[in-house]
Amino acid sequence: MATNGSAAVISAQPASYDPEFRTIDLGCDLAHTGRMQLDYAKNFTVDEFEGGVRLVCEANGERFLVVPAGASAPDGLDPDIAVIQQPLDSVYLVSTGMICLIDEIGALDAVTVSSVSAEDSPNADLTAALEDGCTDFGGKYSAPDFELIAERGCTLAIENTKINHAPEVKQKLQDLGVTVLTELSSSEPEVLGRLEWMKLMGVLFGREDEANARFDEIAQRVWAVADQAPTGKTVAFFYINDDGAAVTRRSTDYFAQMIQLAGGDPISFDPDAEAEGSSSIQAVIDLETFYAQAKDADVIIYNTTVDTSVKSIADLTAKNPLFADFRAVQDGEVYACDENMYQAMTDMDAILEDLRCALTGSGESAGFIWKLD
Incomplete structure (x- = not known):
């Protein structure tokens, strides 16, 4: 160790x-x-x-x-x-976070129904299975194809915590004889x-x-x-929501820890869990407060796993003129991340390498974090 x-x-x-x-x-x-x-x-x-x-x-x-x-x-x-x-030979897989884990242990052939289509799949092996017809697209978590799930004889559904917002779907699956397991890895x-x-x-x-x-x-x-060794660089990781507020991660979140593991110092905000829009994982901060604490960050990583509209530094400053005053913007140290980054747990080392490349300005990106012009 x-x-x-x-x-x-x-x-x-x-x-x-x-x-x-x-x-x-x-x-x-x-x-x-x-x-x-x-x-x-x-x-x-x-x-x-x-x-x-x-x-x-x-x-x-x-x-x-x-x-x-x-x-x-x-x-x-x-x-x-x-x-x-x-044996599990017919599973309805809803949690995209578990795809890479199941694939890593060689059990993806047991997934017969998926909540992602071939076009949206974050995993090459699952994409191939969907294209070959070995696995069927069975609808999103909130509107699954119950008839297909029954026809394929699924005995287990692996969900993520989004299923908590659709209790009627969970109950319907259970009524069909499908055991529903909610994975809690995101917590x-x-x-x-x-x-x-x-x-x-x-x-x-x-x-x-x-x-x-x-x-x-x-x-x-x-x-x-x-x-x-730590780099001493501070990092602001966030996106801007529809209300113009900054949505970032709490200091206890695993992505804040990943920034630390890469040698950075995450700028974190920890409002009360009851704060509007915030949760045990994320924090929603008004832009003026965010500006005051993050304007001198050495590096900005815009969370394009959520907001894909930012493809350049100009796109970021168009969100709000305040961003033009950020040190990282003026220095050109603004990065984006792959939309499937959260689902790539088995590539954790490569994600850390990309984060460290952003912090040190050296090395070649594996495609999880890249610099914006």
Whole structure:
């Protein structure tokens, strides 16, 4: 494990970490045999029971029992526990963040219905599957093609937290016999905590060895990039919303941590969670306040994963004349980012390299962060 440079901002959790949401009472007599050791992820746990059964607990209070092929769920199981029966050979994948993780462990062939089309897919293998007809486009999270999902025999839907805004969709899927698992990786405070959701995908798809090996390989690459001296450069990462306010990330967000790992110092705003438009992840700041704190930033990274309208420095200053006074604008240190950056967890080391290139003005971009003219 790296201990020098920017990598010091990554904190591994102690082996004794035991979150309150972890509840291992199944309501039946199945013997508990062990627990998966997680180093960074804080929003799920996995416990092992006799017969190879796994219990997944999530920070949202939901629990899932993963039952091996050829076995059955035990009698007397608590009714709050949803069953995921292996093997998984027909999955409705809604969470775009999980695409690269599932692909990394070689389980993408189990995805038969996707919420992204071939044209919008952020992953080459999923694009090919959609074009070949191995996977069907099944509509967005809020309006899925229930008939198609039923026809393809999907037994599991992997959603992200957007499904919380469409409870009727979740209920309809469950009425069709589809178990709905909401992944919470976006709420992970640690960069490697997001990546460690690969281990949960390994449990679900019966590819734990592959998930452990690939996680270790990618984490080592992240450590190698991050274990470099800080640059001393300050970074403003944001976009401008329709109301003309700046939307940035909180200091506890994983992207703020990525800037630190690349050797930068993120300019963060942490208003009350109740502030209009803000959340536990993002902060919405009026432009005058943002200007006062960010005008002297060494580097600007405009969040074009959300607002793709900014393709040049002129596009940014057209948003508001105040931007012309920003030091980074005057120095030409303005960057944009790839719209699929948040979904590229397995390329985390390359994203860090691109961030560091922006901070140091050297190196070649891998295409996740690039300079605007």
